Amino acid sequence: MGDHLSATEYRLLVEHSPVMIWRAALNAECDYFNDTWLQFTGRPLAKEMGNGWAEGVHPEDLDRCVKHYLDHFARREAFEMEYRLRRHDGVYRWIFDRGTPFYDDAGNFAGFIGSCVDVDNRRRAQSDRERKGEQQLASARDFEKWIVAIVSHDIRNPLNAIAGSASTLLEMTDVPAVKRAGERVLRGAERIQEIVADLLDLSRERQGSGVPVARARTDLRSICRQVLDEFDAAAKDRALELRCEGEAVGDWDPHRLAQAISNLVGNAIEHSPPGSPIQVKIDARENTVVAEVHNEGHIPPEVLPEIFQPFKSGGERIGRSQGLGLGLFIAQAIAKAHRGHIEVASTAETGTSFRLELPRNSAGPT
Ligand SMILES: Nc1ncnc2c1ncn2[C@@H]1O[C@H](COP(=O)(O)OP(=O)(O)OP(=O)(O)O)[C@@H](O)[C@H]1O
Ligand SMILES: [Mg+2]
Structure with a gap:
C-alpha cells in the first residue's frame, strides 16, 4: 500500500464520516451531500x-x-458559520x-466543499x-x-436629625466641653x-440616569474662589493660587460645580507633598471654559488609566482616614452631566494637572 489514500478510500471516508459534508459547484449551488447529512435532515x-x-x-x-x-x-475565501x-x-x-x-487537478477553482458538525x-x-x-x-x-x-x-433622615440637633445644641451652650463635643458630633x-451623598451619586451614575443637575447662570471664577x-482656612501651610482669564460664566449647576472643583482641589492638597503650592487656572474661551487644577508630585503611569474608576484610591496614607476613591468618579460624572469632561496629565517633571472642560451652554443634546 502506498502513502496516499486511493480515490475509493477517500470516497468511503467521506460517505461514512461522522461529519456532514456538502459540495458546491462553480455556480455556488450544491451538487453533493454525504449520507451523514441526508440522515440528519431526513431528506432525499x-x-x-x-x-x-x-x-x-x-x-x-x-x-x-x-x-x-x-x-x-x-x-473564494474559506468561511465558518453557525446556524440552526x-x-x-x-x-x-x-x-x-x-x-x-x-481546485481541480489543473489548479482551476472548482467550487466549495464544506463540513459540518x-x-x-x-x-x-x-x-x-x-x-x-x-x-x-x-x-x-x-x-x-x-x-x-x-x-x-x-440613614439620611436620622443623620440629618443628628447634624441639625448638634447645631442647635452648639447655639444654645457656652460650656466649652459641651461645645467641643457638639462640634465633634457635627463634623462626624x-x-x-x-459619604452618603457620594454613594447616591455613584449609584445614579451607574444605573445610567447620571447625576442630576439644576442649571442656572453660574460664574466658575467665584465658585473656585469660594472653594x-x-x-485656605483648613490648609494654612499651603499656597492656593487662583488665576482667571476672561469671563468664566456659563449655564451650569453651581452646587455641582463647587462639588467637582472641591474634589479636584481636595485631591491636589491631599495627594501632593506637604507644604507644596496648588494652582487653579481658569481659561474662558468662546464656547467652553476650562478649569485646571495643578499640584506637585505625580501619579504612577500604571495607575493613571484607572484613576477615574470608583473605589480606586491609590493613597498610601496609612494611619490616616482614607478616602473611598469616589472623588474623581463623581467629578467626572458631574462634568459629563454638563456635556463636559475631565482629563489628567501627570509626569514627574511637570507634576499633576486635572483639566475640567465645560461647554458654556451645557443643556443641548448629548
Ligand atoms: N491631584 C492629584 N495628585 C496626585 N494623585 C492624585 C490626585 N488626584 C487623585 N490622585 C490619586 O487618585 C486616587 C483617586 O482619587 P479620588 O479622588 O477618586 O479618591 P480619593 O481621593 O482617594 O478618595 P475620595 O476622593 O473618595 O475621598 C487618589 O487616591 C490618589 O492616589
Ligand atoms: Mg479625592
Whole structure:
C-alpha cells in the first residue's frame, strides 16, 4: 500500500464520516451531500440539491447564512458559520459549518466543499452560562438598589436629625466641653452626609440616569474662589493660587460645580507633598471654559488609566482616614452631566494637572 489514500478510500471516508459534508459547484449551488447529512435532515438527495438545503435552515438564520456563504464564495475565501438546521425529527439544531474553496487537478477553482458538525449541546451550555451570568448581574443590581434605598431614607433622615440637633445644641451652650463635643458630633455627621451623598451619586451614575443637575447662570471664577477660601482656612501651610482669564460664566449647576472643583482641589492638597503650592487656572474661551487644577508630585503611569474608576484610591496614607476613591468618579460624572469632561496629565517633571472642560451652554443634546 502506498502513502496516499486511493480515490475509493477517500470516497468511503467521506460517505461514512461522522461529519456532514456538502459540495458546491462553480455556480455556488450544491451538487453533493454525504449520507451523514441526508440522515440528519431526513431528506432525499434530490431535495437538498441546488439550493434545496436552504429550506432546512432556520428562517431567522437564513439571510445571514446565505449572505456569508455567497460573499466568501465570490471571494473564494474559506468561511465558518453557525446556524440552526432542521433535523429529521423537526428539531432545529445548531450546526458549525466550515467551507473551503477547492481546485481541480489543473489548479482551476472548482467550487466549495464544506463540513459540518452538530454543536447544539455546546451552544446550549454556553447560553445557559450567559443566562446565569445575567441573572447574577441583575441580582447584584437589585442589591445595590436596595442598599441605596436604605442609605437614602433610613440613614439620611436620622443623620440629618443628628447634624441639625448638634447645631442647635452648639447655639444654645457656652460650656466649652459641651461645645467641643457638639462640634465633634457635627463634623462626624457632616462627613457621613458627604459619604452618603457620594454613594447616591455613584449609584445614579451607574444605573445610567447620571447625576442630576439644576442649571442656572453660574460664574466658575467665584465658585473656585469660594472653594479655595474654604480650603485656605483648613490648609494654612499651603499656597492656593487662583488665576482667571476672561469671563468664566456659563449655564451650569453651581452646587455641582463647587462639588467637582472641591474634589479636584481636595485631591491636589491631599495627594501632593506637604507644604507644596496648588494652582487653579481658569481659561474662558468662546464656547467652553476650562478649569485646571495643578499640584506637585505625580501619579504612577500604571495607575493613571484607572484613576477615574470608583473605589480606586491609590493613597498610601496609612494611619490616616482614607478616602473611598469616589472623588474623581463623581467629578467626572458631574462634568459629563454638563456635556463636559475631565482629563489628567501627570509626569514627574511637570507634576499633576486635572483639566475640567465645560461647554458654556451645557443643556443641548448629548
Ligand atoms: N491631584 C492629584 N495628585 C496626585 N494623585 C492624585 C490626585 N488626584 C487623585 N490622585 C490619586 O487618585 C486616587 C483617586 O482619587 P479620588 O479622588 O477618586 O479618591 P480619593 O481621593 O482617594 O478618595 P475620595 O476622593 O473618595 O475621598 C487618589 O487616591 C490618589 O492616589
Ligand atoms: Mg479625592
